[in-house]
Amino acid sequence: MKLEDLNQRFGIAEVKFVAGQGGLIKAVVTSDQCEGEIYIHGAHVTHFQPTNQKPVLWMSEQSVFEAEKAIRGGVPICFPWFGPLAGHPKAPGHGWARTRSWDVVKTSLREGNVVELVMRTEIEDFALAYTVRFGEVLSLELHVTLSPQAAATVTYEEAMHTYLTVSDIHSVSIRGLEPAGYIDKVDGGTTKMETGSAIRFDGECDRVYLETTSTTRLTDPGMKRIITISKSHSHNTVVWNPWVDKSARMPDFGDNEWQGMVCIETANIGKRSIELKPGKSHTMTATIAVDQLD
Numbered sequence: 001m002k003l004e005d006l007n008q009r010f011g012i013a014e015v016k017f018v019a020g021q022g023g024l025i026k027a028v029v030t031s032d033q034c035e036g037e038i039y040i041h042g043a044h045v046t047h048f049q050p051t052n053q054k055p056v057l058w059m060s061e062q063s064v065f066e067a068e069k070a071i072r073g074g075v076p077i078c079f080p081w082f083g084p085l086a087g088h089p090k091a092p093g094h095g096w097a098r099t100r101s102w103d104v105v106k107t108s109l110r111e112g113n114v115v116e117l118v119m120r121t122e123i124e125d126f127a128l129a130y131t132v133r134f135g136e137v138l139s140l141e142l143h144v145t146l147s148p149q150a151a152a153t154v155t156y157e158e159a160m161h162t163y164l165t166v167s168d169i170h171s172v173s174i175r176g177l178e179p180a181g182y183i184d185k186v187d188g189g190t191t192k193m194e195t196g197s198a199i200r201f202d203g204e205c206d207r208v209y210l211e212t213t214s215t216t217r218l219t220d221p222g223m224k225r226i227i228t229i230s231k232s233h234s235h236n237t238v239v240w241n242p243w244v245d246k247s248a249r250m251p252d253f254g255d256n257e258w259q260g261m262v263c264i265e266t267a268n269i270g271k272r273s274i275e276l277k278p279g280k281s282h283t284m285t286a287t288i289a290v291d292q293l294d
């Protein structure tokens with residue numbers, strides 16, 4: 001849909017559609033609670049800033065904004081697989097959802113001045129509805145339905161791959177995942193156990209935490225804040241920072257940008273992939289809140 005049509009059908013006082021970077025269309029949200037942005041490309045939230053706080057989501061200055069490419073930063077949606085697709089080296093990493101144009105279904109102002117946007121798309125036999133609520137907190141809800149016409153049960157992986165801004169990766173810590181087993185992708189995919197009281201960073205980190213439904217808290221003394229991610233119907237949390245070498249290998253990631261970000265991803269992957277029968281649905285949610293440290 002064209003920009004004018006989007007504004008005519010879905011523009012409200014708090015939501016305006018504009019041409020964003022690379023000419024891709026984004027919705028700009030402004031309310032007394034927060035500022036936010038979501039691109040139609042990938043239904044990709046690229047900005048969330050509660051009033052009187054600093055931006056919560058990290059964006060790479062090197063991000064590419066092109067129809068075939070994924071935006072680097074914000075909240076990419078990974079679906080229907082996570083990471084590389086086993087046995088298909090040419091398939092795009094993290095699936096199709098983050099590189100396709102989604103349809104806007106609804107914009108509304110809800111109770112408490114929370115701005116809600118709903119977007120949808122179809123991928124293979126799945127219908128995806130993504131509801132994003134911009135308020136004092138950011139709430140993300142991915143609702144997946146397998147078509148009643150599908151021939152059989154289908155399995156998928158999913159993640160809301162949240163990139164968070166931090167003052168300095170060396171000084172932040174994450175609590176809430178211990179004790180949990182995790183797959184250490186930096187150490188050849190071996191399974192380990194988190195035993196410390198908090199996760200801290202001193203090198204590349206790429207971990208899939210297993211059997212964890214708990215809330216995670218990212219403490220950032222430099223920014224004097226705690227970011228809390230609570231979730232539902234998600235059994236994995238992925239923690240990722242590419243550090244020096246991997247950043248250098250990624251063309252859309254600045255060489256030193258790894259110091260100012262970390263990903264805490266709400267997911268269902270691997271053994272926790274979701275299996276849907278025809279006509280059935282599954283909803284995964286994540287809520288991101290910010291509290292000031294005194």
Ligand SMILES: O=P(O)(O)OC[C@H]1O[C@@H](O)[C@H](O)[C@@H](O)[C@@H]1O
Pocket residue numbers: 070083093094161185206207238240265
């Ligand atoms: O470069 P991409 O496809 O956006 O992926 C970024 C990272 O995403 C993380 O979720 C994965 O665990 C990492 O292995 C991966 O490198």
